Amino acid sequence: MRIISPIIIAELFCLIAAIFLLSKDKIKFWKVNIAYLCIALITESYGSYLSSKSIHNIWWYNSFILLEVAFIFYGLYHCLKEYINPKPLIFGGLGISYAIFITYAILDGYTTYANTTVTVMSVIFVAYCLYYYYLLLKDERVVELKYHPEFWWITAVLFYYFGGTTSNLFYWILKFEILKNFPLRLIIFYITNIILCSIWIYTYICRAKQRKLQS
């Protein structure tokens, strides 16, 4: 069975880039990125290992969702605070996501994939990303978009959660296999993850450049 998946490779590259480019960063959010990617890599690796041993691993991924929600909201907070006070929005979204997670964990059990939570949080993330774009366009200041790390971080999130919307919606009936042992859902998941990690690597390069210019 496969232990090393494209997601693990993408996350590993992303983590290496983050360590190289962000470890000296003084802003907390960028350092938290390293920690998050580290945990994401461990989660993915252990999840793959459990899967290779044919051990049930949904509970493991469900636990990671809690951290994923918190991290993405923290990132959105970091990006939005440049323009508004995002606390009500962030805590509101976080509250809704956790409430749904807990409700479905009680109703369906912790070993059932928290797809509703993922769908709802994806919608919230997409809405907040679009709101960030709106604020960016409305703002009078002109930013060098090509090297603006916050913009690219948000873009990566938008690609990942918006791109995964259809597969989230059809999660329960989507076991169609394109290749042997490769369901379509998994392929979509690979693609969106690779896009996410690639854009995040570019984000970290932008951040390192920005830090150099500011120092």
Add this chain to the structure above:
Amino acid sequence: MQSQTTQIAILVAVGTLIFLLVPFFLVMYIRSYVRHKKNHVLEKETMKQKFEAEMLQTLVEVQDQTMQTIATELHDNVGQLLSLTTLTLNSINLGDSEKAGKKIESSLSLVNKSIKELRELAKLLHGEQLVENGIGHAIEQEINWLSKSGAYELKVSNQLFDLQVASPNKDLIILRLLQEIINNIIKHAKASYIEIDCYYAHETLYLKVKENGIGFSYDEKKQKKTGMGLNSIYKRIEMINGKLVLNSKLNKGTSIAIEIPYP
């Protein structure tokens, strides 16, 4: 059942592709929008710099004009008064006390007149303060110097005193426009009568100058590229979003009407 699953799979694959393309085009749109915004900001900055440079140029021109006026006044007026005083004092015969007293009195009067003229000139030296008391006063001062020459019959209606609004930058440009128009009249128009009318209504400042000189053909001047003074007037009016209407007929004089949004 298998066919239905295949259809759903196709639907999801196409849906995902579309859902990935949407953010892509959104990013492209934002990049293009930001680029346009950047260009717009740069354009605004360039315009601001141009305006500031033009303001500086205007200030220098106003000061230059003032210096010329002062030089002319010193030569033609104060200089003459003091020469006359010297001649009078030189001609005093101390033996004839009655005549000497009269001559001394006359000399004193000439010196006092000179002092008064010098005070007037000193006021002009503060070129940049010219518009500080308002555009009405600055225009009045400009007209005073023109009337002193005695070469023109003047009809003046200046209703710009005690204006409740002010715009120092525009005031400086308006004053310079008037100076340029008067200069053109003195240099080229060969006029004997000048009518100046200025007033403020509906957030617009109106300045009208009419003379009975030899007139000119604007198109001809433009073709020969000799109308640099007029070009500068047009450029400055455009800079402050004003309007200029020029009417000139050969041997029938010229009239210039200027409208400037104010303040």
